[in-house]
Amino acid sequence: MMKVLFSWLPDADDERLNDFFLCLDLASHRNECDALKKTVASIRERCLSQDLQQLSIIEKELPFSQHAFLESSKGYSSVTINTRWLNEYQEYMSANQARMVHFSHEQYHYYEQCLPAMFYYSNEKRIKRRILAEAGAKLYSQYEAGLPYYPSLYDFAIGLKQKNYTEHELTQYLEEKYHAIYHESSRKENEFGGQSAGEFH
């Protein structure tokens, strides 16, 4: 299943793939990629494991589309994880990694609430902030769970398995996005005399 996600891009290494899927999420804010990566790295460094104690984990079955959510009231915070998604993710990773990728995604949002000064985008407008927050949470959860791939790759693989789209449709979609992201941006850079091409050519 994962193979389909790579087949359209020959000679892709993991880093390129991960960057591409991160750029897909960042859309028009993909120039923030490096700043976001740095922020995520510094949060991982500074947020110690003792923070885990402030967040309890509840696992239960929820409507399928929902992965997990964070709830906070009266100084008590919890993360509820959808067991349906845990089961789906376990096809591609260990049970503990499936739990960690969901938990740490919400943990990242929890840190955004408690420690906004650590997040360089916390004063951005709502839409931009949401886009950066979601991509940051995915990146953070990938690292915390020790996964080789950005979480979107697993979501696409699961979408294929659930027949939300065909392999052909997905491949076509990814190829189009790839060209839109890398070829159009390199053309613009050439037009304006900046650095051309980048590492994806």
Ligand SMILES: [Zn+2]
């Ligand atoms: Zn989120």
